[in-house]
Amino acid sequence: MKAIHYINQFFGQIGGEDKADQTPIFHDGLIGCSMMLNAMVKPDIEVTNTIVCGDNYITNHTEEALKEIFAFLDTKEFGIFFAGPAFMAGRYGVGCGIVCKAVKERYNVPVITSMNEENPGVEEYKSVAYIFKGGRKATFMKADITPMAAFAKKIAKGEELLPAAQEGYFPRGIRAEIPEPNGIMAADRVIDMLLKKLHGEPYQTELIIPAMEKIPPAEPLKDLSKATIALVSSSGVVPVDNPDRIQSASAQKWGKYDISKLDNLPEGVFKTIHAGFDPAAMCAVPDRGVPVDAMRYFEKQGKIGKLYDYFYVTVGTGTTQAFAAKFGKEIAQELHAANVDAVILTST
Amino acid sequence: MRLEIGAFHVKDIIFGEKTFYQAGVLTLNKDELLNVVKEDEHITTADLKIVHPGDNVILCPVKEAVEMRCKVSGGHGIFPGVLSEMEVAGSGRTHCLQDCSLIVVGEHAGGFQDGVIAMGGKYQHHTIFGDMPNLVLVADTDEDFERHEQQKKNHALRWAGMRLAEYIGQCVKDLEPENIEVYDLPSIPERSEEVKQLPGVLYVLQPQSQMETMGYNTLIYGWDANHILPTFMHPNELLDGCMVSGSFMPTSSKISTYEFAVNPMIKRLYAQHGKTINFLGVLMSTLNVKMDEKVRCVKMAGQIATSLGAQAAVVVEEGYGNPDVDYTAMLVELERLGIKTVGLSDECTGRDGASQPLVSMNPATNALVTTGNVSQMYEFPAGMEVIGELEALARDGNSGGWEGCINPDGSFVMENNGMFCANHISGYSVRTCADF
Numbered sequence: 001m002k003a004i005h006y007i008n009q010f011f012g013q014i015g016g017e018d019k020a021d022q023t024p025i026f027h028d029g030l031i032g033c034s035m036m037l038n039a040m041v042k043p044d045i046e047v048t049n050t051i052v053c054g055d056n057y058i059t060n061h062t063e064e065a066l067k068e069i070f071a072f073l074d075t076k077e078f079g080i081f082f083a084g085p086a087f088m089a090g091r092y093g094v095g096c097g098i099v100c101k102a103v104k105e106r107y108n109v110p111v112i113t114s115m116n117e118e119n120p121g122v123e124e125y126k127s128v129a130y131i132f133k134g135g136r137k138a139t140f141m142k143a144d145i146t147p148m149a150a151f152a153k154k155i156a157k158g159e160e161l162l163p164a165a166q167e168g169y170f171p172r173g174i175r176a177e178i179p180e181p182n183g184i185m186a187a188d189r190v191i192d193m194l195l196k197k198l199h200g201e202p203y204q205t206e207l208i209i210p211a212m213e214k215i216p217p218a219e220p221l222k223d224l225s226k227a228t229i230a231l232v233s234s235s236g237v238v239p240v241d242n243p244d245r246i247q248s249a250s251a252q253k254w255g256k257y258d259i260s261k262l263d264n265l266p267e268g269v270f271k272t273i274h275a276g277f278d279p280a281a282m283c284a285v286p287d288r289g290v291p292v293d294a295m296r297y298f299e300k301q302g303k304i305g306k307l308y309d310y311f312y313v314t315v316g317t318g319t320t321q322a323f324a325a326k327f328g329k330e331i332a333q334e335l336h337a338a339n340v341d342a343v344i345l346t347s348t
Numbered sequence: 349m350r351l352e353i354g355a356f357h358v359k360d361i362i363f364g365e366k367t368f369y370q371a372g373v374l375t376l377n378k379d380e381l382l383n384v385v386k387e388d389e390h391i392t393t394a395d396l397k398i399v400h401p402g403d404n405v406i407l408c409p410v411k412e413a414v415e416m417r418c419k420v421s422g423g424h425g426i427f428p429g430v431l432s433e434m435e436v437a438g439s440g441r442t443h444c445l446q447d448c449s450l451i452v453v454g455e456h457a458g459g460f461q462d463g464v465i466a467m468g469g470k471y472q473h474h475t476i477f478g479d480m481p482n483l484v485l486v487a488d489t490d491e492d493f494e495r496h497e498q499q500k501k502n503h504a505l506r507w508a509g510m511r512l513a514e515y516i517g518q519c520v521k522d523l524e525p526e527n528i529e530v531y532d533l534p535s536i537p538e539r540s541e542e543v544k545q546l547p548g549v550l551y552v553l554q555p556q557s558q559m560e561t562m563g564y565n566t567l568i569y570g571w572d573a574n575h576i577l578p579t580f581m582h583p584n585e586l587l588d589g590c591m592v593s594g595s596f597m598p599t600s601s602k603i604s605t606y607e608f609a610v611n612p613m614i615k616r617l618y619a620q621h622g623k624t625i626n627f628l629g630v631l632m633s634t635l636n637v638k639m640d641e642k643v644r645c646v647k648m649a650g651q652i653a654t655s656l657g658a659q660a661a662v663v664v665e666e667g668y669g670n671p672d673v674d675y676t677a678m679l680v681e682l683e684r685l686g687i688k689t690v691g692l693s694d695e696c697t698g699r700d701g702a703s704q705p706l707v708s709m710n711p712a713t714n715a716l717v718t719t720g721n722v723s724q725m726y727e728f729p730a731g732m733e734v735i736g737e738l739e740a741l742a743r744d745g746n747s748g749g750w751e752g753c754i755n756p757d758g759s760f761v762m763e764n765n766g767m768f769c770a771n772h773i774s775g776y777s778v779r780t781c782a783d784f
Contacts, residue, residue, distance in 0.1 A: 127702075163782030171783035174701035177721035177764065180780045186692060187612040187775025189717045190662055194690045195624055197715050198547050198660055206718040206780050207695065209709045 001156040003047045005034040006083040006099050008092045012052025022054030026072045040149035044156040055091040066102050080152050085114035085144035088136045093121025100129035110155050114144040126170040133168055227341035230308035234316030235289030235348045236274030248275035251315040254327045260309035264293035276317030308340050350532040351584040352441045354525030358448040361398045361481045369520050384515045390504040394487035397735055401479050403467040405733045409458025409740040410465050410768040411502045412509045413606040416445040418517035426514050426589045429569030438584025443520045448481045449606050452509035455488040458740030459500035460747050463599035463768030474770050484735055498745035501563040502595045531584050546626040547659040556594050556666045557634040564596035573634055578649040581630040583614045598747035598765040600722055601668045601694055607774035628656050635671040642674045650681040658687050665693040666773050668722055672707040679713040691716040694771040695781050698723050718781045720771035722764050730759040
């Protein structure tokens with residue numbers, strides 16, 4: 001099996017921060033840590049090429065960078081794609097994540113990288129790539145490449161892949177059934193867990209329930225007829241040309257659109273880009289997603305003080321909790337600064 | 349309450365001239381037994397077969413599994429309130445043909461609630477029944493009103509299984525058991541001071557009781573579990589046949605009648621009693637469809653647990669999906685009352701493994717044992733002999749099958765959902781789930 005390895009400008013021996021705008025360089029052979037990786041995956045896998053790209057270029061000019069990388073990869077035969085390790089380097093981690101995600105989507109091959117748990121790339125890309133748990137800095141190079149290589153060899157040989165915890169990568173949000181590793185039956189596992197819990201000893205639950213952040217609800221409005229109300233929505237209703245390129249699923253952005261001169265959202269001017277339902281009805285009447293018409297009615301009736309001049313929108317389907325919370329904070333900050341009193345959230 | 353289970357360890361089942369048990373071999377007169385089956389005029393055709401671990405055989409559609417037993421003293425039948433008069437089970441002597449079971453298979457028609465058992469191949473060990481010799485009743489009925497219904501009561505077949513299990517069990521009534529298991533748990537105030545010092549533990553069972561129409565739910569002494577409020581019971585009642593498995597919901601999350609009685613979880617709690625815990629007993633609860641019903645049961649169960657002085661509880665959910673709400677709510681309510689809980693149930697992670705594993709989740713449920721994943725895909729090779737009708741898996745709305753899941757060569761794909769009682773919520777499961 002053949003593999004290709006992506007690294008940044010620093011590990012690609014171009015330079016440091018000053019070379020972070022470097023456009024992709026495609027090596028005929030291997031450079032830097034690719035050689036160590038190749039030595040570890042031999043003979044089951046041959047790493048044929050190293051791709052080097054500046055961290056700023058891949059994160060700030062993603063579309064162009066990916067276009068160049070695809071043009072190169074389209075001519076290559078490979079069954080596995082590697083990136084990094086990126087250690088704690090944030091932009092390098094995000095860059096590895098961007099490339100891994102794009103390669104996975106276009107070529108549907110396993111994508112393997114490594115990052116430290118504090119690297120922001122982990123949270124953003126752990127669901128799309130095998131991100132191995134790595135050290136904080138480059139002195140961990142050998143230690144971090146080792147599990148990446150061992151895992152890739154298992155894939156190449158068609159061996160059984162063990163759960164994330166055993167292999168050493170961050171769980172991808174996928175759960176599957178396995179034989180209980182020690183063949184212990186459930187009733188005995190219950191007794192063991194029960195006695196440990198009763199005695200205050202450490203035990204491992206078999207299904208970890210993630211902690212949920214509880215947000216206290218805001219105080220009720222004192223006088224609705226004087227309140228400025230904003231519409232915020234996950235319905236994916238945007239101007240027809242989707243100027244902010246909000247993704248139709250697994251959104252990583254939100255948009256903000258002026259409705260100060262509109263009494264409704266006309267068909268053909270707005271539409272929904274949401275991929276989670278049949279869009280026909282909402283494209284015909286975009287107010288079904290973002291009810292500007294109803295709000296104007298209440299505004300004219302004097303029921304509410306004012307409809308805020310912009311609505312905010314993203315796409316809810318597949319969007320991670322982390323991104324949703326980030327959008328919420330960003331939007332809330334703007335609304336707060338604009339003295340908006342309340343929000344109507346519409347979902348689909 | 350003291351129950352003696354007189355054990356006869358069956359190593360093989362064979363057909364012969366007479367029905368008798370000797371030295372590990374259960375010999376059965378087929379014609380005699382088929383007459384018992386046909387006592388119900390609704391049974392139209394019936395046959396008996398014997399399968400062994402390792403046989404290259406699939407059973408489908410499986411309706412029920414029962415342990416063959418007889419009541420020797422302390423009662424009149426092995427299913428009180430169902431096949432015999434209502435009396436409290438759990439006292440005296442019951443003789444059991446252990447290490448084997450009686451399995452009831454539909455000759456043709458299956459349904460949502462029925463399942464598959466593999467006696468050999470890759471999935472032999474996915475059910476306990478693949479690891480023991482089984483007597484298999486394959487029969488059809490004239491219950492035409494539900495022949496084309498996805499949800500079937502399977503009344504005639506399930507009752508035939510119970511009658512047959514009790515009839516065969518009679519052959520060891522007068523024999524000396526090979527060993528006797530004693531389950532002796534006095535009333536709570538009568539226990540010694542040493543035992544009372546140990547943490548009181550309850551077995552909280554949520555049997556499947558969500559069907560509003562009668563005839564499908566788990567029965568307690570013949571009473572539809574949909575019609576009970578949380579009730580305090582003695583573990584011996586379960587070990588001695590007070591529960592009959594229902595005919596509703598995906599089978600892999602079900603507890604068979606065999607397992608309600610043989611119940612490894614209750615036996616493990618018994619084994620710890622007086623050593624590490626004070627096993628208080630069974631808190632029989634329910635699974636419900638309406639939110640107010642869920643809340644009522646959970647709150648009332650919490651009160652009973654508190655009044656009994658429980659310090660810990662094992663909460664067991666016979667189901668998944670909507671009933672996860674009852675399961676999580678029960679765990680959360682008991683934890684809120686200061687009762688330490690361990691949960692026992694399965695997960696549903698979806699075809700891609702990315703779905704939320706329980707419909708309702710709460711961080712207070714911090715000790716969960718997982719017995720399987722209803723979404724897991726199983727691929728069976730061609731060439732396995734079928735007892736029953738494999739097509740039922742694809743044709744009759746089985747929870748783990750679908751039209752086209754069987755290939756022309758006889759190989760097939762199914763979801764865990766449709767493997768008979770495979771997640772063994774009773775506690776037998778040797779599978780779990782992990783993050784990938």
